[in-house]
Amino acid sequence: IVATEDAWAEVVVPRLVAAGADLARVFRIAPKDSSGADDSINVPADLVDLARLCALHDIALLVLDPVMSVIEGSIDTHKDREVRKALDPLSAFAAKATIAVLALIHANKNTSADPINSIMGSKAFTAGARSVLYCVADPDAEEGRESYLFCHPKSNLGPKQASVRYHLIEVKIELDPATGEPGDDPVVTTSRVVWGDDDARSAQDVMDAARGPRPTGDVATRVLAFLRGRDGVASMEEISAEIADVSYDTLRQNLVRMVKRCEIVRASRGMYGAVPKPEGGPT
Numbered sequence: 001i002v003a004t005e006d007a008w009a010e011v012v013v014p015r016l017v018a019a020g021a022d023l024a025r026v027f028r029i030a031p032k033d034s035s036g037a038d039d040s041i042n043v044p045a046d047l048v049d050l051a052r053l054c055a056l057h058d059i060a061l062l063v064l065d066p067v068m069s070v071i072e073g074s075i076d077t078h079k080d081r082e083v084r085k086a087l088d089p090l091s092a093f094a095a096k097a098t099i100a101v102l103a104l105i106h107a108n109k110n111t112s113a114d115p116i117n118s119i120m121g122s123k124a125f126t127a128g129a130r131s132v133l134y135c136v137a138d139p140d141a142e143e144g145r146e147s148y149l150f151c152h153p154k155s156n157l158g159p160k161q162a163s164v165r166y167h168l169i170e171v172k173i174e175l176d177p178a179t180g181e182p183g184d185d186p187v188v189t190t191s192r193v194v195w196g197d198d199d200a201r202s203a204q205d206v207m208d209a210a211r212g213p214r215p216t217g218d219v220a221t222r223v224l225a226f227l228r229g230r231d232g233v234a235s236m237e238e239i240s241a242e243i244a245d246v247s248y249d250t251l252r253q254n255l256v257r258m259v260k261r262c263e264i265v266r267a268s269r270g271m272y273g274a275v276p277k278p279e280g281g282p283t
Contacts, residue, residue: 002029002041002062003070014190018171027057041070044089054097062094064229066105068121080237080270083124091128103129114247115203123237123248132158134203138165139210147196151203163203165196219246219254220263224274227264233273 003012008028016026031046033039041050041064054062064070068077076082094101108120115134116126126132132154141147147167152160161212170193175186221229226242234242240251258264267273 001026002070003065004040007064010188010191014171014173014175014188015192018190018192027053027237029053042072043070045072047089047093047105050091051097054213059097059099060104063101063102063104065104067105067125077121078237079125080122080235083122084128087124087128095233097176113204113245115151115207117240117244117248118207123124123240125141126154128178129154136203139215141167149199149201149203149206152204153203158255159244161202165199166193167196168192169194219243219251220258223251223254223258223272224263227272227274230274233271234265236270237270259279 001012004198008014008030012028013023017022029041029050031039031041044062050062053059071077071083072085075086090101105125105126106120107115107118114193115136116132117123119126119132131152134151134153136149136151138147138149145167147165149163151163154160163262171192173188173190175188223239226239236252236255239255240246240248243251246254255264255266257274259266262275265273265275
């Protein structure tokens with residue numbers, strides 16, 4: 001486990017204990033720099049060392065929590081080509097080491113009802129993943145009892161699985177006094193997932209219901225207005241972020257038709273621009 005946002009002893013370990021984990025089979029990756037100070041994993045630069053550790057400890061699953069924290073700082077996480085510089089070597093590393101990689105990532109704050117399109121950063125994060133799992137709050141939960149859906153919006157490895165309902169319960173964990181400081185509370189309150197039944201709703205069903213009906217307007221008109229307001233071309237990702245209430249697939253289909261009608265030009269793979277207006281001609 002590479003965890004950079006939560007404290008190991010106070011948060012991660014209690015959650016593992018509450019879930020019934022055998023801590024003897026959990027390995028924490030906590031890198032140090034040359035001076036011995038806390039450092040962070042760097043992908044792709046540290047993949048050789050990660051492979052060595054995985055072989056040494058017979059690792060089957062590597063958890064990157066969150067994946068954004070391990071991407072090399074010089075990489076622009078909003079550009080597909082840049083993100084691929086980290087994800088493609090990470091995928092090759094996982095295949096060679098014969099391990100699974102679980103990369104946690106947050107959703108962004110746009111208004112998209114498409115779960116794949118709502119993931120923060122470049123679309124390469126979900127395009128490169130062979131399977132995408134998505135957690136969403138259940139709008140039909142009983143009042144006073146929050147519950148969630150664990151959904152499967154993408155799978156390149158086999159059939160997508162049904163959504164599963166779950167909720168969280170409070171669990172108190174007694175700590176080993178030998179690992180704490182004098183005066184520390186020996187009990188930590190944490191949470192544990194309680195799984196429920198399958199649910200016929202997908203993440204997109206829930207997000208559509210929560211958002212309510214929203215007119216999309218003329219997609220082509222909106223795309224043209226966006227492209228004409230830019231100096232130069234725009235990527236599919238930039239257009240999708242601007243017109244976030246239209247699904248990625250619907251937008252892509254509209255772009256293909258607009259290119260065929262010569263309303264826009266496809267400057268290069270994934271890049272689009274407005275057709276220049278003829279001088280002196282009609283606007």
